[in-house]
Amino acid sequence: MTEQKVIRWLGMICILAGIARMGMTPASLIWGTDSTQELTTGLIACILMSVGSIAFYQVQSRETGITGFITILAIIIGNILTTAMLWSQFAAGGADAVQPEGLLVNISRMFGMIGFLGGTLVFMILTFLAKVFPRWVPALMLIMILAMFLPIADNKYFAFFWGLSYVGMGYCIWANKLMNAASSTSQLSYDRDKLISG
Numbered sequence: 001m002t003e004q005k006v007i008r009w010l011g012m013i014c015i016l017a018g019i020a021r022m023g024m025t026p027a028s029l030i031w032g033t034d035s036t037q038e039l040t041t042g043l044i045a046c047i048l049m050s051v052g053s054i055a056f057y058q059v060q061s062r063e064t065g066i067t068g069f070i071t072i073l074a075i076i077i078g079n080i081l082t083t084a085m086l087w088s089q090f091a092a093g094g095a096d097a098v099q100p101e102g103l104l105v106n107i108s109r110m111f112g113m114i115g116f117l118g119g120t121l122v123f124m125i126l127t128f129l130a131k132v133f134p135r136w137v138p139a140l141m142l143i144m145i146l147a148m149f150l151p152i153a154d155n156k157y158f159a160f161f162w163g164l165s166y167v168g169m170g171y172c173i174w175a176n177k178l179m180n181a182a183s184s185t186s187q188l189s190y191d192r193d194k195l196i197s198g
Helices: 003-022 024-031 036-052 054-058 061-091 103-130 136-147 158-174 181-197
Strands: none
Touching: 003 024, 003 036, 003 054, 003 158, 024 036, 024 158, 036 054, 036 061, 036 158, 054 061, 054 158, 061 103, 103 136, 136 158
């Protein structure tokens, strides 16, 4: 499998991750905040996001450089830490269990939040400047960040906009809607590989 095909399939993983993350909002509205249904969709989303997010850097690595790599790494680490915390809650008995406490948990939450928020904010700016993704992609990322401050209990709609930004970026990668010269080359390589494979 060529590198371009790997990146394309990582884009599909990002689409699925975004759909799972968006599913947290209706799950929260129907079954309640921190319900088993909401936590399950959140856990699935975190796992898929941890795997697929690197594609956002790969398609614009030349434009974003080492700063882009560091920020996407921060986002991935944030997702991994969130995955670990969600899994620990399931291991403790699920949605009805008392949430784990302690210094390690607090540090993990802090670094997870810093990695996610800081990484997303910087990566949004880098993505805007790189001009690889369509302009509406960094706009979705900005809406996601602003959604955190909506005056709604438990930020129920934040997950929806978080997932929507992943669906948007994943779609651009999967459908090759990128706007740089490299994307055209990638499309030619993909079409050639498709022809060879029959």
